[in-house]
Amino acid sequence: MSTQVRVSPGWLDLREPADAAARSAELAERLARRLAPDGLVIHDLGGGSGSMGRWLAPRLPGPQHWAVHDRDPDLLELAVAGAPEGVSVEARRSDVTRLAPEDLAGADAVVASALLDLLTADELGAMLGACRELPMLLALTVSGRVALTPADPLDAPIAAAFNAHQRREGRLGPDAVAAAVRALGDAECAVRPSHWRLGAADAELAAEWLEGWVAAACEQEPGLAAGAYLSRRLAQAGAGELTVTVGHADLLVLP
Numbered sequence: 001m002s003t004q005v006r007v008s009p010g011w012l013d014l015r016e017p018a019d020a021a022a023r024s025a026e027l028a029e030r031l032a033r034r035l036a037p038d039g040l041v042i043h044d045l046g047g048g049s050g051s052m053g054r055w056l057a058p059r060l061p062g063p064q065h066w067a068v069h070d071r072d073p074d075l076l077e078l079a080v081a082g083a084p085e086g087v088s089v090e091a092r093r094s095d096v097t098r099l100a101p102e103d104l105a106g107a108d109a110v111v112a113s114a115l116l117d118l119l120t121a122d123e124l125g126a127m128l129g130a131c132r133e134l135p136m137l138l139a140l141t142v143s144g145r146v147a148l149t150p151a152d153p154l155d156a157p158i159a160a161a162f163n164a165h166q167r168r169e170g171r172l173g174p175d176a177v178a179a180a181v182r183a184l185g186d187a188e189c190a191v192r193p194s195h196w197r198l199g200a201a202d203a204e205l206a207a208e209w210l211e212g213w214v215a216a217a218c219e220q221e222p223g224l225a226a227g228a229y230l231s232r233r234l235a236q237a238g239a240g241e242l243t244v245t246v247g248h249a250d251l252l253v254l255p
Contacts (some may be wrong), residue, residue: 009049009078014205016051019113023139024192027252028059031137034254035108037061043107044068045127046115047094050079050089052139056111057084067107069094097123099130109135116141116176116251117166124172128183136253140194142166144174145214145247150236156230161217161224168220177249188254195247200240207237209246 040062044052047068057064065239068079076091083089088229094103096112097119104110110131116124116138128136144163148155166173181189198206214230 005145006072007048008077009075011208012049012051012075014208017182018196018198018202018205019051019140020055022194022196022248023055023113024194024250025059025190027137027139027190027250028056030190030252030254031109031135032060034135035061040064040108041106042066042108043104044079045099045112046070046118047079047112048072048075050082052113053079053087053089054082054084056137057087063246067091067092067095069096069099071095084139089151097126099127101130101133104134107134108139111137111139113139114141114221114248115189116232117171117173119172119176120170121172121179124176124179125183128180130188132184133255135255136251138180140248140250141176142174143177143193143247143249144185145245148233149243150241152226152233154197154226156222157224158214158217158226158229161221162213165216165220177251180251180253184253190254192250192252192254193247194250198244198246203237203240206242206244207234209244210234210237211236 040060042064044066047053051069053066064221067090068076070076070196071090071093074095076093079090080091093157119127146159172179177191210230210233214226216223218226231240
């Protein structure tokens, strides 16, 4: 990708339940209806520790083999070790922005989760080009919309600064789903919301997300001086008094 983005296994483990609750079951069912139940080969791009497979494999028909593509060998080891029951998982250390159609030979579908917003327009175009004749389920792309309750005057400027940070170095950030739909032309595309909805039971995840969200915003706009804001929000999360909705979207592509 335009910049190497390394994600910690701890963060992926922490967010996996929220991701599973957020992804669109409707789009997964539509993908399942398109696929023949006689032995599926699924390629998971930027698959990390394999959470997409653990969520999606039980929703797809028949025996399955998953090829998980990622740059990080440690995460790939976790993906293989955490394979869903009855599913074989193959680790492929690769750059998903440099895939060629032959790298996906034999695939029945391509999936990804929390990937598109990290790409530039050129990287997205190259990836979609490699996958163009295949069904795709591309989940959990950030939309740029965040809502916190109770509200705070700094919520909006921090959200704006974070979204600007997401677009650094040409990355698509919250524009990624719209860019993908435009790039796909005549393909059948369906977009559904897949928001995180974090409450008192998700205090640890909310706190980790808050720290990253505010840090990126302040890196983009140092004048925000959001230290007191972060302390206040972390205290609210710890007390179970904060709810957060983090906007994402899922995209299903049927060629």
